[in-house]
Amino acid sequence: TADVEDEVQPTAKSAEDRKAAAALSKLDDTRADDEGAAREVDQEAVKNAVSALGGGAGTKKETKAVKVDAADVKLLVDELELPKAKATELLKAHDGDAVKAMKAYLQPAF
Amino acid sequence: MDIRLLRASDIPLIQHANLENLPENYFLKYYLYHALSWPQLSFVAVDVSRPPKTPYDYPKIVGYVLAKMEEEPADGVQHGHITSLSVMRTHRRLGIAEKLMRQSQLAMVETFGAHYVSLHVRVSNKAAIHLYRDTLGFKTERIESKYYADGEDAYSMKLDLGFLREQIREQQEEEEGKEEGKADDES
Amino acid sequence: MPQTLSTREANLFRTVIRHYEDKQYKRGLKAAEQILKKNPKHGDTMSMKALILNAQGKTEEAFALAKEALTIDMKSYICWHVYGILYRANKNFDEAIKAYKFALKLEPDSHQIQRDLAVLQIQMRDYPGYIQSRLLMLKSRPQLRQNWTALAIAYHLDGNLQQAENILTTYEKSVTTAPLRTDLENSEALLYKNSIIAEMGDFERALEHLETDCKNCLDRLAVMELRARYLTQLGRKEEAAKAYRALLDRNAEHPDYYKGLVDALGTAPDDEVARKAVYDEYAAKNPRCDAAKRLPLDFLSGERFRTAAKAYLTLMFDKGVPSTFANLKHLYSDPFKKDTLPDLAEEYLRERSGTTHTDGQTNGDSSKGEGAALYFLAQHYNYHMSRDLSRATEFVEKAIELDPQNVDFHMTKARIFKHQGEIAKAAEAMDYARSLDTKDRYINSKAAKYQLRNNENEKALATLGLFTRAETVGGPLADLTDMQCIWFLTEDGEAWQRRGNIGLALKRYHTVFNIFDVWQEDQFDFHSFSLRKGQIRAYIELIRWEDRLREHPFYFRAALDAVNLYLSMHDKPQNGTNGADGSHSNGDDTVERKKAAKKAKKEAQKAEREAAEKAAKQDPNKKSADGEEAKKKDDDPNGLKLAATTDPLGDAMKFLWHLLQFSPKNIEGQIAGFEVFIRRGKYLLALRCLKAALAINKDHPKILEQAVRLRKALDGAIGSLAQKVKEVIESELAAVPGA
Numbered sequence A: 001t002a003d004v005e006d007e008v009q010p011t012a013k014s015a016e017d018r019k020a021a022a023a024l025s026k027l028d029d030t031r032a033d034d035e036g037a038a039r040e041v042d043q044e045a046v047k048n049a050v051s052a053l054g055g056g057a058g059t060k061k062e063t064k065a066v067k068v069d070a071a072d073v074k075l076l077v078d079e080l081e082l083p084k085a086k087a088t089e090l091l092k093a094h095d096g097d098a099v100k101a102m103k104a105y106l107q108p109a110f
Numbered sequence B: 001m002d003i004r005l006l007r008a009s010d011i012p013l014i015q016h017a018n019l020e021n022l023p024e025n026y027f028l029k030y031y032l033y034h035a036l037s038w039p040q041l042s043f044v045a046v047d048v049s050r051p052p053k054t055p056y057d058y059p060k061i062v063g064y065v066l067a068k069m070e071e072e073p074a075d076g077v078q079h080g081h082i083t084s085l086s087v088m089r090t091h092r093r094l095g096i097a098e099k100l101m102r103q104s105q106l107a108m109v110e111t112f113g114a115h116y117v118s119l120h121v122r123v124s125n126k127a128a129i130h131l132y133r134d135t136l137g138f139k140t141e142r143i144e145s146k147y148y149a150d151g152e153d154a155y156s157m158k159l160d161l162g163f164l165r166e167q168i169r170e171q172q173e174e175e176e177g178k179e180e181g182k183a184d185d186e187s
Numbered sequence C: 001m002p003q004t005l006s007t008r009e010a011n012l013f014r015t016v017i018r019h020y021e022d023k024q025y026k027r028g029l030k031a032a033e034q035i036l037k038k039n040p041k042h043g044d045t046m047s048m049k050a051l052i053l054n055a056q057g058k059t060e061e062a063f064a065l066a067k068e069a070l071t072i073d074m075k076s077y078i079c080w081h082v083y084g085i086l087y088r089a090n091k092n093f094d095e096a097i098k099a100y101k102f103a104l105k106l107e108p109d110s111h112q113i114q115r116d117l118a119v120l121q122i123q124m125r126d127y128p129g130y131i132q133s134r135l136l137m138l139k140s141r142p143q144l145r146q147n148w149t150a151l152a153i154a155y156h157l158d159g160n161l162q163q164a165e166n167i168l169t170t171y172e173k174s175v176t177t178a179p180l181r182t183d184l185e186n187s188e189a190l191l192y193k194n195s196i197i198a199e200m201g202d203f204e205r206a207l208e209h210l211e212t213d214c215k216n217c218l219d220r221l222a223v224m225e226l227r228a229r230y231l232t233q234l235g236r237k238e239e240a241a242k243a244y245r246a247l248l249d250r251n252a253e254h255p256d257y258y259k260g261l262v263d264a265l266g267t268a269p270d271d272e273v274a275r276k277a278v279y280d281e282y283a284a285k286n287p288r289c290d291a292a293k294r295l296p297l298d299f300l301s302g303e304r305f306r307t308a309a310k311a312y313l314t315l316m317f318d319k320g321v322p323s324t325f326a327n328l329k330h331l332y333s334d335p336f337k338k339d340t341l342p343d344l345a346e347e348y349l350r351e352r353s354g355t356t357h358t359d360g361q362t363n364g365d366s367s368k369g370e371g372a373a374l375y376f377l378a379q380h381y382n383y384h385m386s387r388d389l390s391r392a393t394e395f396v397e398k399a400i401e402l403d404p405q406n407v408d409f410h411m412t413k414a415r416i417f418k419h420q421g422e423i424a425k426a427a428e429a430m431d432y433a434r435s436l437d438t439k440d441r442y443i444n445s446k447a448a449k450y451q452l453r454n455n456e457n458e459k460a461l462a463t464l465g466l467f468t469r470a471e472t473v474g475g476p477l478a479d480l481t482d483m484q485c486i487w488f489l490t491e492d493g494e495a496w497q498r499r500g501n502i503g504l505a506l507k508r509y510h511t512v513f514n515i516f517d518v519w520q521e522d523q524f525d526f527h528s529f530s531l532r533k534g535q536i537r538a539y540i541e542l543i544r545w546e547d548r549l550r551e552h553p554f555y556f557r558a559a560l561d562a563v564n565l566y567l568s569m570h571d572k573p574q575n576g577t578n579g580a581d582g583s584h585s586n587g588d589d590t591v592e593r594k595k596a597a598k599k600a601k602k603e604a605q606k607a608e609r610e611a612a613e614k615a616a617k618q619d620p621n622k623k624s625a626d627g628e629e630a631k632k633k634d635d636d637p638n639g640l641k642l643a644a645t646t647d648p649l650g651d652a653m654k655f656l657w658h659l660l661q662f663s664p665k666n667i668e669g670q671i672a673g674f675e676v677f678i679r680r681g682k683y684l685l686a687l688r689c690l691k692a693a694l695a696i697n698k699d700h701p702k703i704l705e706q707a708v709r710l711r712k713a714l715d716g717a718i719g720s721l722a723q724k725v726k727e728v729i730e731s732e733l734a735a736v737p738g739a
Helices: A015-026 A030-035 A043-053 A070-080 A084-093 A098-106 B008-021 B028-037 B096-112 B126-135 B162-186 C007-021 C025-038 C043-055 C059-072 C077-089 C093-106 C111-123 C127-140 C145-157 C161-174 C184-199 C203-212 C220-233 C237-250 C255-265 C272-285 C302-319 C324-333 C335-355 C360-382 C389-402 C407-419 C423-435 C441-453 C457-464 C475-482 C486-498 C502-521 C526-533 C536-546 C553-571 C587-618 C648-662 C667-679 C683-696 C701-720 C723-733
Strands: B002-005 B043-047 B060-069 B079-087 B116-122 B139-144 B154-160
Touching: A015 B028, A043 C127, A043 C161, A070 A084, A070 A098, A070 C683, A070 C723, A084 A098, A098 C683, A098 C723, B002 B096, B002 C255, B008 B028, B008 B043, B008 B060, B008 B079, B008 C441, B008 C486, B008 C536, B028 B060, B028 C526, B028 C536, B043 B096, B060 B096, B079 B096, B096 B116, B096 B126, B096 B162, B096 C220, B116 B126, B126 B154, C007 C025, C007 C043, C025 C043, C043 C059, C043 C077, C059 C077, C077 C093, C077 C111, C093 C111, C111 C127, C111 C145, C111 C526, C127 C145, C145 C161, C145 C184, C145 C526, C145 C536, C161 C184, C184 C203, C184 C220, C184 C536, C203 C220, C220 C237, C220 C255, C237 C255, C255 C272, C272 C302, C302 C324, C302 C335, C302 C360, C324 C335, C324 C360, C335 C360, C360 C389, C360 C407, C389 C407, C407 C423, C407 C441, C423 C441, C441 C457, C441 C486, C457 C475, C457 C486, C475 C486, C486 C502, C486 C553, C502 C553, C502 C648, C526 C536, C553 C648, C553 C667, C648 C667, C667 C683, C667 C701, C683 C701, C683 C723, C701 C723
Parallel strands: B079 B116
Antiparallel strands: B002 B043, B043 B060, B060 B079, B116 B154, B139 B154
16 A cells, blocks of 8 residues: 555665665664574584583672661762762772772872 | 774764765764774775874874675675765875775775775766776766766766786785795705 | 464564564554454554554654553563663663563563663673673574674673683684685684784784684785784794785885884884885885875984975975875974975975976976965964964965965965954955865865854855755754764854854754764664674774763863853853843843844744755755654754753753763863862862862963862861761862962
8 A cells, every 4th residue: 555655765865875774774684693604513512612601700890798888878979979889889999988989089090 | 194994983083074075974873884894995094193182182084985895786796885985175186095995995805805896976076087097997887867966977987806806816826835835845 | 461362363463573673664553453453452462563653753652552561461571572672762771671681581582582682781881791691692592603702702891801712712613614715704703813812912822823723814904914013012023024014015105014114123213314214115116105205204303304305395396285284294393394394395486486487388387386385385384383474374375376266275375364363354265265166065164164163153054055965854954963063063053152142052062962872872783783794803893982982072072162151151140041030130241142142043043944945945856854754853943942951050960971981181171070060069079170180280270270269169168068078178188289
């Protein structure tokens, strides 16, 4: 039906623009993702390799179990305008000492 | 002036050069599309004589060639295509455009096995036509009527890259010959 | 309770999905309606319908429907997935991730949901999350190389280079058939691995890997450049020299290669003769090469410099190269060179004027050289390090006399006017230069820029409109905005600001801000696209650049403009434009400004209207771009709502955070930051800016003044400060001179 057909192509201004528009509209076509060239792989080797990868933890920064005072978090959020999570992180990095944490934050980071 | 491969971080100033110089403009994403699909093919000419004013200054782009491979060639032959080429008016007569084109053409053959390179040019753009036809050896294939948004026609031009393929093949043979020679010496 | 579909409708449902994926929204909607007619409470169909509505720009309707679908069918992974997609489309990434995770819990085997989640995680730079997702994706499809590469990328970006390399190696080892030499994905994967080895600093192994595994890689330039670099790092000078020679044979215009070669040859830094000889060889080999002739001017001194510079200038003048001055002005930090270059240009002129004008044949050619030398001298005297504007005028007039139609000469004349402070004359002269070559957009852009500097926004837009696309609805302004023309938006905003039109000024700065949002969003598709294309090194480069996108001076300038404008709005509330009562604001100044703003607004509206009408007239056959692709209508085209803010300092924060985060070493940003924070009573943050400014340049004139003001403000506020804050300030402020 006519009303359906007219949506197929947005009004293309020139051959040049049509090319650009067509290329960009295909960028997010993820259906091709799974059609990548699958090559002969040694299934056994792959299986072993994959299981050796384990849980795949990212490089976690060891965080010490530091107690943080909620009032200090609020202070940092208010005074430094940090998101709560960032403020907590900053406090923890300075043993929960708000004065130390704020001082550290004031130093030029370059 | 420095001629080198395009980097992603050059793109805002490439887009700027394009907007200043040419009527055919593109979104930043279209430049990214080139830089991430065929990063070997696009080159820039950089003005290296400007002392940076802040630590965050980017090199000023005075010329660029934005190139690609045709994704679905109608004739089934692998070939490159020049999407956009421009040199600032202040930096003309140094042969920058030609040098950019030659770098791109070489990479088209080496990396993607291109057989030829194609492009479009405004029929009124005498300087560009001179570069493509007389300096670089392009041939006019046909006229594309009203190719540009303002209604101007384009010449569709093409350069056979056989000469580069030949040159690369010779170099390879020479190198392989050398290596065999080396092996002979050792035996 | 979720409804189940009949076979016929289940098929129909699949076509809804297909139409959506093909962007056939009307067809998709039609099919969805058909299903809903019989099954009005079918959650999945409702969700798909919501998705299509969203794609058509009906965001609110879409969200409402998707929510309704969820309440009907909480256990449907499709409903959750769609909910996530809607959030993602509307840039609420955190909520989107939550929804995807929910969907994945309900349907752990869905590739599509897993992929959507992964893409969001990398977009948000949640590396641990991305590693998890890519690991699951690899486990489900280990036969695909891109799944291995993706996991390596995840580890690489998370900083675990060793694991990244291991993953790539594991895949290589498990392949049973050797890849073809023309296999681009393989070639790139090898070079990607090589870049990881180099990033670990192990150049020995990187070189070995390059020379064995990457020997036949298709990116020849990369292989050659990396080899030269590694050899240099390893001190294998002879081979490095050879490698750089091979690179120079490819491209003799890349200064780094000369530098690499000279270093590798072990030429003593003060041995000018030996160093020059290296360049001379390439100048002789490539008669048309510029770098080999120009670069020695950087290190040559005394008579040697003079001789080389003379040869270079003569060649450039004879050819009439317009960029000669631009390519040499960096030498001016050396006083001898600064004096020698104009001497040589004068010498050239004297020599020419003696020999020519005798026969007509050489006259044409030599006038080109003469013009180029005069042009060089005009630029010399116009340059800030050697400025003498009356001499500059003298030379440019002589050049123009020689070649009255020369665009470059007239362009320089305009620049000289600008430096004389004659902004209006400068704009006029630049427009005259434009008229000499109306087919050249470069000179058109310059003319428009000078008109903007002269506060002629309307005229500038009309000038630019000669090159923008006529059929764009909304005229030149819309086209320039669409095409992300930042220089224009910024200059236009600054001109409006000078004219007192706060609304339009803010509007332009916000538009620039939004363009950067778009540029950040632009990387989204490439997270999976690049894996398909296999160009991994380019992708890594993109990610790292996007991470610091807003350090760009394009952003900095517009954002600083915006912050400063908001500051002035706070200090001097406008009546009228921000809706405040004017009775208590101070007198004539405000009234004048109000008038000016009103006039400016009218003019802008008129210009836009005219442009739109013109556009419509020129292209009567083109459909207007409404329908599916129609952009959302701008409900504040003149920035009146922006200007009406009651919290200018709060609005400034949107721009300021990025300035401080991405360009901390730019002192202008720190100074503006101080001004905002002290007004907001955020003394710690003000102090932070002050300390940063101090670290950048302790002699900046603003610093002392700000220190004194901060001290004074604190003296007044000390009673209301928390004890801990007081403690921090006392100890930190003590180290600031003047406070």
